[in-house]
Amino acid sequence: MISLLSIGVVSILISVAAFGYVMLQPELANLRSEQMRAEQAGDGARMKASTPVYDVIERVLKTFGLKPFSEEELALAGLKSSVTSVVATTLLIAFIAFAAGLALTGSFFFAFILLLAAPFLVKMYVGVKTSRRREKFGLQMAETMTQFSSALKSGMNVPNALGSVAAEMDEPMGEELARIVNETRLGRDLIDGMKDTAERMESADFLWVTEAVAIQRESGGRLSEILDRVTETISQRNELRQKVESLAAEGKASAVILMGLPVGVGLMFLLINREYMMPLFNTGAGKILMVISLVFYTLGGLWLRSITKVKL
DSSP, X not given: OOOHHHHHHHHHHHHHHHHHHHHHGGGOTTTSSOOEEEEEETTEEEEEEOOHHHHHHHHHHHHHTOOSSOHHHHXXXXXXXXXXXXXXXXXXXXXXHHHHHHHHHXXXXXXXXXXXXXXXXXXXXXXXXXXXXXXXXXXXXXXXHHHHHHHHHTTOOHHHHHHHHHHHSOTTHHHHHHHHHHHHHTTOOHHHHHHHHHHHTTOHHHHHHHHHHHHHHHHOOOHHHHHHHHHHHHHXXXXXXXXXXXXXXXXXXXXXXXXXXXXXXXHHHHHHOHHHHHHHHHSHHHHHHHHHHHHHHHHHHHHHHHHHOOOX
């Protein structure tokens, strides 16, 4: 009789084959014409891969009206993939997690929990990427405003100065400023575009700059002098923010260790003494304890995140 371990190993092999098919199929032009097509987005052209798997996923999402991710959400996270591609990757991760759980524990119950957890982990990953991108945007503000002020002093108007700074700055600042400039060229009001960026990036500093530009437009004056004062304030805020982050680094490291320790010890026991861990996955009491542990593990992680996250 085929063991559950063998089933798990075969499932992993199948998932690897599926991964290769999904990722490599767009490059096989001899099997399918027009595997790659250019999709013009608001901030530039983006390449979108089309495969039979992607086509099926798109049809299912449209049929049931599902939208696990939005283009705006992925753009905020700095991910260049399409929604279909991210959904395909999520399904692949879920399948691999199910196969790995089945191979390690031999329990369909635990494997099914890992299958359900995979989409939440991907959603969490997108959220973390978004937070880090917004944080980097804030750290780039002082340098950006210095270059913006210098461009204005050289005689450029505000849109041209923003375009010049966008070409010089790395992402995410460069991308966001380029978006503002492109929208302005298409007829959108500059202030509206800057306010939208401040809201998307959750940046009070950029909102100050937006208000300074709006005041200068209405009442006149030298915008570069106003920006110099704003830049000084932003620099002081960033310096304070970095000091606070350095003081909170120890707590964050402790949180990572505390979250990783139970998982690491559990995997170690599974590999070293499998029989010792099996009652957790094969008995009713063990399954109840696992569910309770996962609930408290999640609550503990959220609590640790709240006490180590400093917001200025």
